[in-house]
């Protein structure tokens with residue numbers, strides 16, 4: 483059977499783009515044809531690569547180059563600045579497309595339900611990340627008034643947040659970080675950033691390169707505490723992980739390398755402290771954050787920990803919880819509140835009764851939860867697209883009802899609602915504009931080349947540049 487499909491993908495992060503690319507390749511290689519529209523609520527593509535990956539990780543941001551090629555090939559049509567569920571409904575998509583794939587990722591912080599978490603000075607990592615990465619929908623100023631800061635969590639997001647908070651802003655100047663972020667960080671009086679894990683050094687969720695990078699931040703000392711390592715000792719589960727998992731082995735060695743004799747003199751002007759076996763209990767303060775209370779924990783031997791009954795209060799003026807991201811529901815699609823994902827089997831979205839919803843799919847973080855690297859979204863996409871093609875081949879996709887008029891009808895619908903959608907050509911204009919801002923900035927001190935780009939932050943400015951294409955550096 484030769485396929486002829488119209489497919490909408492919702493979300494232009496890596497998962498959505500990989501899904502579009504794999505779908506196009508598989509259908510056309512089999513002699514079929516497919517028209518793919520990629521809807522994105524932001525004016526620009528790339529999801530968390532643009533608005534999550536830390537600015538001082540340009541190598542990772544470089545993955546954008548291969549995603550750019552996929553979108554530039556002309557086989558996937560980007561329709562940006564359109565929020566599905568608000569600007570166009572899921573029903574309206576289903577009427578116009580044979581299949582709809584949700585790749586809406588995760589944007590917000592998972593909750594940390596402890597007393598005091600709502601005090602001024604207590605923040606979610608996702609909000610801070612969105613601020614320093616220039617997300618258009620967060621305020622442009624950030625209260626950086628704390629000298630000592632607690633970061634809760636032992637994942638890579640905690641490391642990103644701690645590193646950006648501890649780093650001297652001049653060391654961010656070669657990146658795409660927006661000007662207001664550099665100004666904000668320059669005003670920060672921070673001297674000490676404390677990162678707390680509730681489990682031991684053998685159970686961190688960091689990755690080796692990201693952990694090692696902490697030790698390379700200029701004028702920032704990394705400090706670990708013998709007491710934590712002693713409580714973590716003789717844990718058969720950690721020992722078994724150390725023996726079987728190379729990443730754990732490498733990270734344990736990195737962490738042990740930071741242990742120093744009691745009389746060691748630290749010389750940097752800022753310090754990054756890594757604490758283990760500290761479970762967050764309460765954020766203390768009356769008007770604002772004054773301290774963070776932890777219960778010391780010890781390993782049980784099966785990978786989990788138990789409280790020791792001993793509590794410590796660490797004086798801090800700000801707390802950042804980095805205990806994971808959480809996805810948001812999209813109006814008109816089932817959502818599993820407990821797992822914060824769209825319920826699915828192999829990417830086929832299921833309803834409350836566990837039945838597949840014909841023609842509705844999910845991929846990426848919204849499919850399996852907010853864990854995993856960009857590369858993992860490729861495997862997700864492959865599984866989802868394989869199942870979609872199997873369904874299409876079996877004839878079980880519902881037929882689109884609205885005459886697509888060569889694909890133009892959807893634009894008429896958006897125009898009728900005054901939705902200022904952006905396109906791939908619009909992104910090329912915005913991309914060129916941001917690169918020219920980078921060039922206009924000149925060569926940052928201590929670097930040999932100009933900045934690759936400086937991000938445009940306000941949504942309306944991004945939309946104007948994308949839709950006009952003629953705005954130049956002012």
Ligand SMILES: Cc1cc2nc3c(=O)[nH]c(=O)nc-3n(C[C@H](O)[C@H](O)[C@H](O)COP(=O)(O)OP(=O)(O)OC[C@H]3O[C@@H](n4cnc5c(N)ncnc54)[C@H](O)[C@@H]3O)c2cc1C
Pocket residue numbers: 492493494495496497498521522523524527528529530531534535536539542564565566567585586587588589611639642807812845846847848853854855856857859
């Ligand atoms: C802070 C942070 C840093 C990270 N750093 C790295 C790293 O250095 N290296 C690495 O490999 N991985 C990193 N990751 C993981 C990586 O970002 C994810 O694996 C990946 O982005 C998940 O892809 P996704 O496409 O599922 O979701 P996302 O990247 O979140 O993309 C989802 C897209 O859907 C859009 N969307 C949502 N709702 C709607 C809607 N209703 N209508 C239209 N569009 C919608 C969003 O705007 C977004 O663009 C990081 C993650 C975080 C949180």
Ligand SMILES: NC(=O)c1ccc[n+]([C@@H]2O[C@H](COP(=O)([O-])OP(=O)(O)OC[C@H]3O[C@@H](n4cnc5c(N)ncnc54)[C@H](OP(=O)(O)O)[C@@H]3O)[C@@H](O)[C@H]2O)c1
Pocket residue numbers: 539594634635636637638639640642679680681685686687689692761762804805806807852853854855
């Ligand atoms: N540079 C990079 O490659 C990079 C950068 C950022 C993010 N990412 C990826 O993006 C994904 C998400 O990262 P993430 O850091 O948000 O999530 P994560 O890797 O799942 O880490 C979450 C951390 O929060 C802790 N936590 C959860 N609930 C807690 C609670 N109630 N109290 C105390 N601690 C709690 C977890 O501890 P437990 O382990 O005890 O549950 C864990 O240490 C990961 O796959 C990550 O590798 C990659």
